Amino acid sequence: MAAVYTHGHHESVLRSHRWRTAENSAAYLLPLLTPGATVLDVGCGPGTITGDLATRITPGRLTALEMTEAALDLARAEIARRHLTNVDFAVGDVHALDFPDDTFDVVHAHQVLQHVGDPVQALREMRRVTRPGGIIAVRDSDYAAFTWFPELPELDEWLALYDRIARANGGEPNAGRRLLSWAHAAGFTDITATSSTWCFATEEDRTWWGTMWADRILNSALATQALTTEAATEADLRRISEGWKRWATEKDGWMSLLHGELIARA
Numbered sequence: 001m002a003a004v005y006t007h008g009h010h011e012s013v014l015r016s017h018r019w020r021t022a023e024n025s026a027a028y029l030l031p032l033l034t035p036g037a038t039v040l041d042v043g044c045g046p047g048t049i050t051g052d053l054a055t056r057i058t059p060g061r062l063t064a065l066e067m068t069e070a071a072l073d074l075a076r077a078e079i080a081r082r083h084l085t086n087v088d089f090a091v092g093d094v095h096a097l098d099f100p101d102d103t104f105d106v107v108h109a110h111q112v113l114q115h116v117g118d119p120v121q122a123l124r125e126m127r128r129v130t131r132p133g134g135i136i137a138v139r140d141s142d143y144a145a146f147t148w149f150p151e152l153p154e155l156d157e158w159l160a161l162y163d164r165i166a167r168a169n170g171g172e173p174n175a176g177r178r179l180l181s182w183a184h185a186a187g188f189t190d191i192t193a194t195s196s197t198w199c200f201a202t203e204e205d206r207t208w209w210g211t212m213w214a215d216r217i218l219n220s221a222l223a224t225q226a227l228t229t230e231a232a233t234e235a236d237l238r239r240i241s242e243g244w245k246r247w248a249t250e251k252d253g254w255m256s257l258l259h260g261e262l263i264a265r266a
């Protein structure tokens, strides 16, 4: 049931994930978090959002979940760096969580459902382990709704390539717009659906985001998959990388990334 995780955990990917905070990636959930709550963070990645959530629910405990010990070690390092003592760690798959029914007050997943083979089953499992009346909070990007200026053809190539590889891996790159339909299919009735964006439009933000993607398209798991599946040649990847660098140095450069998000009650 699990899809292949398209991005992998190359340094260029982690550079992007480590920029994330609860404020820029889980603002829709923050007013609902209370000290003492128990939280499960599914697909925690390198754990910066995880650490922020854990701080907010102290003295409650947060469980950080990842698919492999190697991925979980990234979160362990971040939590240790912050000297947080209220975080537990678990290896698992969101399609079949190894927790009893009604375990957590809040179950959170940021940019995870777009990568899984069966997002409806994932939401059912997230609900099963949430106590009645508790909260399931999910946020996912919607790649086809990303928009930018200038309209460089290399960035169109990047989007088409990403879409092709993510789908071949069993993911849904336009998950943001589908979250509500998936929650309905999973049987939720009490749902609040919203959206929010990341915007990169200052010289500093453009340089960071554009340089990161210029590197990522050449060196991450996405690049390896593009080459091994013959979805792109090395020359294609180099051209896309140069396009990202050009966008990053463009004084009029602007980019907005749409995300769908849901608060659903168990």
Ligand SMILES: C[S@@+](CC[C@H](N)C(=O)[O-])C[C@H]1O[C@@H](n2cnc3c(N)ncnc32)[C@H](O)[C@@H]1O
Pocket: 002, 003, 005, 007, 017, 018, 020, 042, 043, 044, 045, 046, 047, 048, 049, 065, 066, 067, 071, 092, 093, 094, 095, 109, 110, 111, 112, 115, 116
């Ligand atoms: C885009 S990253 C997001 C990481 C983190 N939530 C963040 O936003 O910084 C998606 C994460 O989900 C994990 N993941 C993918 N499929 C999963 C599954 N079936 N069960 C649990 N985690 C999964 C991946 O290993 C990856 O670390």
